[in-house]
Amino acid sequence: MSADATHAHGAPDHGPAHTEGGHGSVKAYVTGFVLSVILTVIPFWLVMGNTLDNSLVTTLVVLVLGGVQMVVHLVYFLHMNTKSEGGWTFMAMIFTVTLVAILLSGSVWVMYHMNRNMMPAAHHELLQKMR
Amino acid sequence: MMHTDTAPPGTAAPVFFATDEEGHHSEGSTMLGFWLYLMSDCLIFATLFATYGVLGRNYAAGPSQKDLFDLTGIAVNTAMLLFSSITYGFAMLEMDKDNQRRTQLWLAVTGLFGVAFVALEIREFVHLFHEGAPPWRSAFLSSFYTLVSTHGLHVSFGILWLVTLMIQVQKYGLVAANKRRLMCLSMFWHFLDLIWIGVFTVVYLIGVLE
Numbered sequence: 001m002s003a004d005a006t007h008a009h010g011a012p013d014h015g016p017a018h019t020e021g022g023h024g025s026v027k028a029y030v031t032g033f034v035l036s037v038i039l040t041v042i043p044f045w046l047v048m049g050n051t052l053d054n055s056l057v058t059t060l061v062v063l064v065l066g067g068v069q070m071v072v073h074l075v076y077f078l079h080m081n082t083k084s085e086g087g088w089t090f091m092a093m094i095f096t097v098t099l100v101a102i103l104l105s106g107s108v109w110v111m112y113h114m115n116r117n118m119m120p121a122a123h124h125e126l127l128q129k130m131r
Numbered sequence: 132m133m134h135t136d137t138a139p140p141g142t143a144a145p146v147f148f149a150t151d152e153e154g155h156h157s158e159g160s161t162m163l164g165f166w167l168y169l170m171s172d173c174l175i176f177a178t179l180f181a182t183y184g185v186l187g188r189n190y191a192a193g194p195s196q197k198d199l200f201d202l203t204g205i206a207v208n209t210a211m212l213l214f215s216s217i218t219y220g221f222a223m224l225e226m227d228k229d230n231q232r233r234t235q236l237w238l239a240v241t242g243l244f245g246v247a248f249v250a251l252e253i254r255e256f257v258h259l260f261h262e263g264a265p266p267w268r269s270a271f272l273s274s275f276y277t278l279v280s281t282h283g284l285h286v287s288f289g290i291l292w293l294v295t296l297m298i299q300v301q302k303y304g305l306v307a308a309n310k311r312r313l314m315c316l317s318m319f320w321h322f323l324d325l326i327w328i329g330v331f332t333v334v335y336l337i338g339v340l341e
Contacts, residue, residue: 040213044209047336047339047340063337065332070329073216077216077324092163092167100173100174103174108184
């Protein structure tokens, strides 16, 4: 309710400011797009061309590039910053990122050790590992 | 918004207008609420990523990522979603200029890229079924289909939402309510592109390694 009311009051007098601060500019979108294309092409090139000849290094590089591209999307497409909504969107994001980090690393870590220490490897899985 | 909560009742109104002058969106609370929804959606995807991370190498003697995935097709899919992100951005810029016809045009282009993405994904799934890799073949495939199709369903509902809003805009014009809705969909759409970065990085690219 209150949002609609303010909109009616505020819309006419801060038109240009709204455009500037609201949804970025053509330049920001194009910058984000170009960066995203670069950050997409490099990992596909690394994996498809087997460029680094080392799957561990390739995995790490691809993960880092994916992370960087997520930040690019947040900044240029989702207009994330530390100030909008009095910093609450940023706080919510940091909280979520923390939860996600615990959830992902914890699950993979615990289940990896469960597999290693408790599950007798089935015959076909041993065969597959040898292949 | 926070100021209004902490200020005594008498001073609420002036403080309210002061926050408006800081150049924030006047649709503030809706945007924050929708952002919180996206964060909870992010947790759903995180659990599905964790499931895939745990089960992704359990093939039950079935096909592995390397046997199944066609990275060229995935690259095309990625391009579709990335194009749709920037065209939605252009739609928002035209919306700010109150140019209804161009907003609708860019929204339509965005929708077409979205449809292309979903169509390519369905084609990939059909192809996998023919290759003898349905979800029930192995734990890897179960977790793969759950993660990727959850994202695909989000995009499909995004397209449905987009078409609905295009009809709304056609009928009622770029009124404040429609602008607010378009801004929510904008966040939803860009968020799905962000999740897709995780999908193609973890599932497809890292999947075919080793």
